[in-house]
Amino acid sequence: MSSTDQNSQANDLSTSPQAPVDADTSVDNSAESKDTTHFGYKTIEKDDKISMVAGVFHSVAKQYDVMNDLMSFGIHRLWKRFTIDASGVRPGNKVLDLAGGTGDLTAKFSQLVGREGKVVLADINSSMLNVGRDKLRDKGLVQNIEYVQANAEYLPFEENTFDIVTIAFGLRNVTDKDKALRSIYSVLKPGGRLLVLEFSKPEHELLNKAYDFYSFNILPKMGELVAKDGESYQYLAESIRMHPDQETLKAMMENAGFEQTTFKNLTGGVVALHKGYKF
Amino acid sequence: MxxxxxxxxxxxxxxxxxxxxxxxxxxxxxxxxxxxxxxxxxxxxxxxxxxxxxxxxxxxxxxxxxxxxxxxxxxxxxxxxxxxxxxxxxxxxxxxxxxxxxxxxxxxxxxxxxxxxxxxxxxxxxxxxxxxxxxxxxxxxxxDWQSELARHLGDVPTHKLLHFGNKITKSVSAAGKKIEADIGEYLVHEKRLVVTTSQIASFNQQTKDIASQVDSLSERIDKLFSDIAEK
CATH class of the missing domain: 3.30.1050.10 (SCP2 sterol-binding domain)
Structure with a gap:
């Protein structure tokens, strides 16, 4: 359920992905190396990941919002609302909505920062960015939003530019997450904060099992029916399992320089919101 | 603790x-x-x-x-x-x-x-x-709730619904006013005439005092009669 088709990673093993929970979803975590990375459960050349993830999001861009509502039963709106509440955004703030996709967070931020503020909707995928731009313009949100096609690992902004950076359901698609976190840290102003909303590891085993069943048996079928693309949603399920768990991501943020790093589990840990400050 | x-x-x-x-x-x-x-x-x-x-x-x-x-x-x-x-x-x-x-x-x-x-x-x-x-x-x-409702229900059902709603509101309002008036009447006139709990308690106490006084008087009279009879 991401918005960027950014790239995955070749991190050191402190950022190794969480282990899958049952035999059906097993994967070889040792596949991460200097030249290879994960694409869902597949091991691929690092250089291929950007184009492969791009393919997924070019394919799902038009049905993205409908699928988000269907797959999450609308709960993704509450997760995003929680993120807005936790952001502490004020009028006049400069906000970067990284991997912003179809602009759900940007829409709210745009209203909250007002005319004096600015929101940059950035996404590596042009299809997602176009869908987001059309949607926000249809809502009459034009005055304080900029659109930038950008890779999270190489953010094209000056240092100390933003008060808030958010990345919602995008980090797991980034090839080098550590590099992306450092890049985000650089563009944040001192006192600024990063909020990472991302799928994570459910807190209870029973929920974990039910979630796995749903992800690997129902989700791809829904993708096939609605978006005519079951494979992309199979990738979605796999990429969620390969994403670092709560504690690992927190440690990654701290390694990148973030302070007062915390996370909050939402819906039993299906999703977690990580928050860290730059001082 | x-x-x-x-x-x-x-x-x-x-x-x-x-x-x-x-x-x-x-x-x-x-x-x-x-x-x-x-x-x-x-x-x-x-x-x-x-x-x-x-x-x-x-x-x-x-x-x-x-x-x-x-x-x-x-x-x-x-x-x-x-x-x-x-x-x-x-x-x-x-x-x-x-x-x-x-x-x-x-x-x-x-x-x-x-x-x-x-x-x-x-x-x-x-x-x-x-x-x-x-x-x-x-x-x-x-x-304008009426226009808004009419867009969804149609003019005639909306008119009937609102007419019915108005009637109910009027009845409830009239009942409310009646209750309010009754309460007002009670507070102004009747409340002063109603015996309070403390007054009842005081009356009960006085009754008990009189009863005990009557008892002691009765004892004294009995004693007097017995004294007279002895003499």
Whole structure:
């Protein structure tokens, strides 16, 4: 359920992905190396990941919002609302909505920062960015939003530019997450904060099992029916399992320089919101 | 000791319920619902004189005793549209009101704001004018429910429904007025004639005193008769 088709990673093993929970979803975590990375459960050349993830999001861009509502039963709106509440955004703030996709967070931020503020909707995928731009313009949100096609690992902004950076359901698609976190840290102003909303590891085993069943048996079928693309949603399920768990991501943020790093589990840990400050 | 234990237990319960409500995102469900209702009402407003320009980007926060989370209302007014964004947490608010739903009802009943503040039922921090501006706007909204309903139900069913609704409202209102008048009559005239509990208790006590006096008098008379008989 991401918005960027950014790239995955070749991190050191402190950022190794969480282990899958049952035999059906097993994967070889040792596949991460200097030249290879994960694409869902597949091991691929690092250089291929950007184009492969791009393919997924070019394919799902038009049905993205409908699928988000269907797959999450609308709960993704509450997760995003929680993120807005936790952001502490004020009028006049400069906000970067990284991997912003179809602009759900940007829409709210745009209203909250007002005319004096600015929101940059950035996404590596042009299809997602176009869908987001059309949607926000249809809502009459034009005055304080900029659109930038950008890779999270190489953010094209000056240092100390933003008060808030958010990345919602995008980090797991980034090839080098550590590099992306450092890049985000650089563009944040001192006192600024990063909020990472991302799928994570459910807190209870029973929920974990039910979630796995749903992800690997129902989700791809829904993708096939609605978006005519079951494979992309199979990738979605796999990429969620390969994403670092709560504690690992927190440690990654701290390694990148973030302070007062915390996370909050939402819906039993299906999703977690990580928050860290730059001082 | 027991009081402090109870307080600790209450605190733990509150923390647990807050954690549960946070995990289930109940505050977000509440704010989303409230935001939807407010913005729907704004969209249906026919009073074009209502202006939000003076309070654009201002935030009013309401901390209700009955709710475990605050409600913050931020105005976003542009040339094309006006909306209210409802959040559960803001870092700074232009005006914060600490109160309860019970007190809000009193405010609706036009009870003096100053009086409620003096009675510690209402605590306002920040720009009190902002709270008044929010209240004024809320009161000046004019929504043509009839037209709106007719778009969904059709003219005739809407007319019948509203006619029926008006009749019910009138009946309820008449009944209310009758009850109010009866209560007034009772308070003004009958209440003074009704014997109070303390008066009944006093009467019972007096009766008991007289009974005991009669008993002792009866004993004295009996004693006198017996003395006379002996002589």
């Amino acid at each position: 027991q009081t402090s234990n109870n307080q600790a237990l209450t605190q733990l319960n509150t923390q647990a319920s807050t954690q549960v409500s946070d995990s289930l995102l109940l505050p977000q469900v509440a704010t989303a619902t409230i935001e939807l209702i407010i913005n729907k009402a704004l969209a249906l407003n026919n009073n074009k004189l209502v202006s939000f320009s003076a309070i654009n980007q201002k935030t009013l926060t309401l901390k209700l005793a009955e709710l475990s989370f605050p409600l913050s209302f931020t105005v976003n007014s542009t040339a094309s549209a006006t909306g209210i964004i409802v959040r559960t947490h803001v870092e700074s608010s232009d005006c914060t009101i600490n109160t309860s739903i019970k007190t809000l009802k009193k405010l609706k009943a036009k009870q003096s704001l100053t009086l409620l503040i003096k009675q510690d039922e209402l605590d306002v921090n920040g720009d009190i004018k902002l709270a008044q501006q929010f209240a004024n706007i809320a009161q000046s909204l004019a929504i």
